[in-house]
Amino acid sequence: MSDVNVIPQGYRFAGVPAGIKKTGAADFAAVVSDRPCAAAGMFTRNAFPAAPVLYDRELLAENPAGLRGVIINSGCANACTGEEGLADAAEMARLAETAFDTPPRSVAVMSTGVIGPRLPMERIASGARAAGVALPAGGAVAAAAAAATAIMTTDKRPKVAFRQAGCARLWGMAKGAGMIHPNMATMLGVIVTDAAVSPSSLDAALRSAVDVSFNAISIDGDTSTNDTVMVLANGAAGVVDQGVFAHALTGLCTDLAQQIVRDGEGATRFVTIRVVGAETPADARTAAKAVANSPLVKTAIYGGDANWGRILAAVGYSGVAVDPARTDLWIAPGTEDAAESPGRVQLVGKGRPLAYSEEAATAVFNGAEIAITVALDLGSGDATVWTCDLSHDYVDINGHYRT
Amino acid sequence: MSDVNVIPQGYRFAGVPAGIKKTGAADFAAVVSDRPCAAAGMFTRNAFPAAPVLYDRELLAENPAGLRGVIINSGCANACTGEEGLADAAEMARLAETAFDTPPRSVAVMSTGVIGPRLPMERIASGARAAGVALPAGGAVAAAAAAATAIMTTDKRPKVAFRQAGCARLWGMAKGAGMIHPNMATMLGVIVTDAAVSPSSLDAALRSAVDVSFNAISIDGDTSTNDTVMVLANGAAGVVDQGVFAHALTGLCTDLAQQIVRDGEGATRFVTIRVVGAETPADARTAAKAVANSPLVKTAIYGGDANWGRILAAVGYSGVAVDPARTDLWIAPGTEDAAESPGRVQLVGKGRPLAYSEEAATAVFNGAEIAITVALDLGSGDATVWTCDLSHDYVDINGHYRT
Numbered sequence: 001m002s003d004v005n006v007i008p009q010g011y012r013f014a015g016v017p018a019g020i021k022k023t024g025a026a027d028f029a030a031v032v033s034d035r036p037c038a039a040a041g042m043f044t045r046n047a048f049p050a051a052p053v054l055y056d057r058e059l060l061a062e063n064p065a066g067l068r069g070v071i072i073n074s075g076c077a078n079a080c081t082g083e084e085g086l087a088d089a090a091e092m093a094r095l096a097e098t099a100f101d102t103p104p105r106s107v108a109v110m111s112t113g114v115i116g117p118r119l120p121m122e123r124i125a126s127g128a129r130a131a132g133v134a135l136p137a138g139g140a141v142a143a144a145a146a147a148a149t150a151i152m153t154t155d156k157r158p159k160v161a162f163r164q165a166g167c168a169r170l171w172g173m174a175k176g177a178g179m180i181h182p183n184m185a186t187m188l189g190v191i192v193t194d195a196a197v198s199p200s201s202l203d204a205a206l207r208s209a210v211d212v213s214f215n216a217i218s219i220d221g222d223t224s225t226n227d228t229v230m231v232l233a234n235g236a237a238g239v240v241d242q243g244v245f246a247h248a249l250t251g252l253c254t255d256l257a258q259q260i261v262r263d264g265e266g267a268t269r270f271v272t273i274r275v276v277g278a279e280t281p282a283d284a285r286t287a288a289k290a291v292a293n294s295p296l297v298k299t300a301i302y303g304g305d306a307n308w309g310r311i312l313a314a315v316g317y318s319g320v321a322v323d324p325a326r327t328d329l330w331i332a333p334g335t336e337d338a339a340e341s342p343g344r345v346q347l348v349g350k351g352r353p354l355a356y357s358e359e360a361a362t363a364v365f366n367g368a369e370i371a372i373t374v375a376l377d378l379g380s381g382d383a384t385v386w387t388c389d390l391s392h393d394y395v396d397i398n399g400h401y402r403t
Numbered sequence: 404m405s406d407v408n409v410i411p412q413g414y415r416f417a418g419v420p421a422g423i424k425k426t427g428a429a430d431f432a433a434v435v436s437d438r439p440c441a442a443a444g445m446f447t448r449n450a451f452p453a454a455p456v457l458y459d460r461e462l463l464a465e466n467p468a469g470l471r472g473v474i475i476n477s478g479c480a481n482a483c484t485g486e487e488g489l490a491d492a493a494e495m496a497r498l499a500e501t502a503f504d505t506p507p508r509s510v511a512v513m514s515t516g517v518i519g520p521r522l523p524m525e526r527i528a529s530g531a532r533a534a535g536v537a538l539p540a541g542g543a544v545a546a547a548a549a550a551a552t553a554i555m556t557t558d559k560r561p562k563v564a565f566r567q568a569g570c571a572r573l574w575g576m577a578k579g580a581g582m583i584h585p586n587m588a589t590m591l592g593v594i595v596t597d598a599a600v601s602p603s604s605l606d607a608a609l610r611s612a613v614d615v616s617f618n619a620i621s622i623d624g625d626t627s628t629n630d631t632v633m634v635l636a637n638g639a640a641g642v643v644d645q646g647v648f649a650h651a652l653t654g655l656c657t658d659l660a661q662q663i664v665r666d667g668e669g670a671t672r673f674v675t676i677r678v679v680g681a682e683t684p685a686d687a688r689t690a691a692k693a694v695a696n697s698p699l700v701k702t703a704i705y706g707g708d709a710n711w712g713r714i715l716a717a718v719g720y721s722g723v724a725v726d727p728a729r730t731d732l733w734i735a736p737g738t739e740d741a742a743e744s745p746g747r748v749q750l751v752g753k754g755r756p757l758a759y760s761e762e763a764a765t766a767v768f769n770g771a772e773i774a775i776t777v778a779l780d781l782g783s784g785d786a787t788v789w790t791c792d793l794s795h796d797y798v799d800i801n802g803h804y805r806t
Contacts, residue, residue, distance in 0.1 A: 044720075045720065046716060046719035046720045047718070047719040047720070047724075047725035047727070048715050048716060048718070048719035048725065048727050048730075077712070079716075080712055080715050080727070080754070080756060081756065082727075082728070082753075082755040082756075084755075114710075114712065115710075115711075115712020115713070115715070115716060116711065116712045116756045117756070225715075225716050225719060295698065295793070295797070295801070296801055299797070299798050299800075299801035300801060300802065302802045303801070303802025304802075305802065308518075309480070309482060309517065309518020309519040309628070310518065312451050312483050312518070312628075313449060313451060313482075313628050315450070315451070316449035316450040316451035316628060317448070317449045317450070318450075320450075321450075322451065324450070324485075327451075350485075351483070351485050352484075352485040352487070353483060353485075353519050353520070353521075390698070390798060391798065392795055392798050392799075394698075394702070394798075395702050395793065395795050395798060397702075398698070398699055398702035398703065398706070399702045399703065399706025399707075
């Protein structure tokens with residue numbers, strides 16, 4: 001598709017090298033709107049939130065309808081840096097507002113990289129200046145791709161997605177699970193749209209979208225100090241139907257979230273886990289997350305070993321209501337519901353192991369995409385979670401992240 | 404120490420091959436008392452408890468002062484096997500009672516191995532017969548060691564421990580190397596004593612001991628379907644002081660629990676994590692467990708990379724009360740409190756990264772034993788948890804467990 005169709009009206013992008021990463025790769029990104037935006041954000045629940053998270057929370061509370069953009073550095077997370085780190089985040093925003101000629105308190109900040117070190121402020125300043133120079137020509141897909149590349153850490157590929165909602169466009173980028181300084185599974189996401197949406201409607205749509213997308217993925221169960229997803233809506237395309245907008249936002253977030261899992265550190269397989277028939281949707285999510293986070297399930301999947309007892313064991317220790325005698329388990333290739341898939345193999349029926357073909361089960365577990373469905377038959381609580389396997393490469397990447 | 408000093412009076416042991424493991428290694432163990440025993444047990448909280456867990460719970464409720472022994476097979480967990488599995492467990496007990504010439508409902512059963520398959524009952528029967536033949540000569544340390552070896556799965560070494568309490572002796576064995584997050588991992592433990600203790604006192608002492616030993620370790624955060632710790636007291640040495648007995652039992656359980664962590668699947672380092680000054684002891688435990696279960700912390704430790712931000716990040720997502728500005732972090736070689744250790748390196752003080760020697764921190768993280776202390780300065784809740792690193796060998800062992 002051409003640039004005109006993909007990039008929402010009124011946004012410009014930059015991705016430049018600021019010398020924060022030792023490699024000299026692009027490590028400073030900017031997204032700027034020509035006009036004020038309604039903004040909404042969701043942040044890590046980690047009790048050690050990074051300085052940029054603290055800064056942005058306050059900024060959004062104070063100015064939810066007047067944001068002009070976001071700047072992001074990779075290579076240093078500005079987390080666990082105390083009061084000095086908070087002052088650095090504020091200074092980073094101020095440097096950007098000067099370089100981009102936007103009002104005070106109009107630019108949000110995000111950081112990703114190693115936890116602990118202070119931000120290299122001279123390099124942040126030169127990054128802001130370089131981005132300010134690049135922005136005026138930054139209305140094209142190439143510039144947006146440069147921004148999506150500059151926020152990568154251990155990511156192997158940039159992650160971008162696009163949706164149309166009526167006459168409005170939504171474009172988003174995300175990073176997570178990377179390769180250069182990969183330890184924190186930091187997830188950052190920025191979504192921009194030219195729809196006209198109020199801050200409160202934007203917030204509601206974001207919460208609903210994130211719940212079934214970014215909050216439904218797991219690579220290693222570690223929650224970062226920096227996780228942030230922010231959406232900006234500048235209204236350039238006018239008002240669109242709220243339901244249509246919310247649907248498009250959810251689709252875009254799910255697309256980005258799945259890209260993160262597919263690019264998970266060391267990932268060799270993409271796994272879709274459904275738990276259906278739980279007492280509540282929360283129970284279904286908890287059980288599916290327990291399976292997604294089980295090192296034993298994840299290593300079995302890496303090994304292509306259909307060791308399904310580990311799946312039920314994980315559901316069993318998740319703490320949700322279970323009646324073993326009512327439990328069914330299916331696996332299938334692909335990403336659709338394993339219980340309904342033409343390639344399905346049912347392993348357990350009403351709590352009893354079935355006489356399935358070990359060869360067929362092994363074939364499923366050796367595929368690039370594996371779907372698992374656990375049916376609890378207790379209620380109408382359903383959830384879907386996406387994850388990847390746990391491989392030798394994950395251990396390599398994270399055993400020597402800072403070296 | 405000689406046999407006479409280590410084995411409690413009146414117990415005999417056997418460890419024999421029954422053909423359940425493909426390797427032909429010993430896979431059937433028996434512990435039998437000459438006289439009836441008070442018995443107490445703690446079992447997995449997994450919602451898919453294995454058939455032997457269901458059987459033993461009922462047996463202990465019915466006959467807490469009349470047990471004569473325990474039989475254990477490795478190679479097959481008899482878990483997720485439905486009603487047929489429960490009938491198999493009952494038949495396994497009956498076969499043992501016949502072979503050992505003990506009354507009905509006097510022998511508890513334990514199983515460990517792959518989840519899903521039914522027990523091979525012909526082999527269980529031949530194992531019971533072979534154990535029955537070996538038992539009369541089984542009063543020595545060598546026989547007890549054979550039993551401890553027969554219950555191994557991925558364990559590299561048998562795990563046994565001994566304590567004296569007054570004139571009574573306590574001897575115990577355990578197995579477990581993966582699926583270890585004992586809330587009440589497959590973790591099995593059998594402890595025998597010749598102290599005279601009532602079933603209710605024995606139960607209280609076991610609960611208290613397990614809480615700070617087996618329940619304070621984690622290898623991979625997976626809680627097994629089969630976890631069981633059982634203690635038998637036959638009274639042959641008479642009554643001993645209850646406090647002395649409880650202290651000895653706690654010491655013995657801690658010894659066995661630490662042996663499990665040191666033999667953790669793929670483990671190369673032994674890690675002691677203390678969280679002190681939490682609002683409550685439960686908070687301290689939760690935070691310490693989050694650090695112990697973090698794949699990012701565990702891979703950094705494997706890599707010898709003192710990437711301490713991951714430690715605080717794990718405390719931060721554990722959900723417990725934290726004030727970043729009050730948090731301190733130390734590391735040290737060894738197993739004692741890192742904050743007090745002569746070799747300590749303080750990394751964070753009141754939430755701020757300190758100017759520590761990276762060389763010294765790296766040296767600590769490259770040791771065989773690493774102590775980590777996080778001080779939250781919010782209350783008097785303290786907890787200690789033991790864990791190991793996450794290595795390439797863990798991935799190998801669990802990627803191809805059944806093959």
